[in-house]
Amino acid sequence: MKKLWLVCYDVSNDKRRTKLAKLIERNCQRVQYSVFECPLHENILNHLLENDWLPTLKLSEDNLRVYPLNETTKQQVRVYGSPPPYEPPDCLIL
Numbered sequence: 103m104k105k106l107w108l109v110c111y112d113v114s115n116d117k118r119r120t121k122l123a124k125l126i127e128r129n130c131q132r133v134q135y136s137v138f139e140c141p142l143h144e145n146i147l148n149h150l151l152e153n154d155w156l157p158t159l160k161l162s163e164d165n166l167r168v169y170p171l172n173e174t175t176k177q178q179v180r181v182y183g184s185p186p187p188y189e190p191p192d193c194l195i196l
Contacts, residue, residue: 106176107140107147108169113159122158122166125150139171 109126113119113136123132129150130140140147147168159166171179 104141104143106171107142108171109138109140109166110169111136111159111164111166113164115160115163118158118160118164122155125154125158 107130109130111119111122113122119136123136126132126138126140129142129146130138132138142150151166151168155166
């Protein structure tokens with residue numbers, strides 16, 4: 103079952119930051135400059151973290167945070183000045 107994850111980062115190097123953002127944008131919706139909402143199965147998230155996102159970082163200088171948002175917390179989100187939290191479509195037409 104997919105969960106909604108809030109992913110945010112602080113990356114000191116421009117090249118690493120750009121690379122990480124592009125990797126995250128493949129599966130997630132950017133909601134602020136360094137904040138993403140990611141509707142993913144936990145095993146997919148773990149795979150992305152271990153194989154794509156974390157290897158991009160220099161953990162002595164950068165940080166990446168992942169917060170789970172359950173249905174209760176999603177309903178309590180307050181958004182001012184932009185679209186509501188990302189909701190993946192029920193179906194996708196390609």
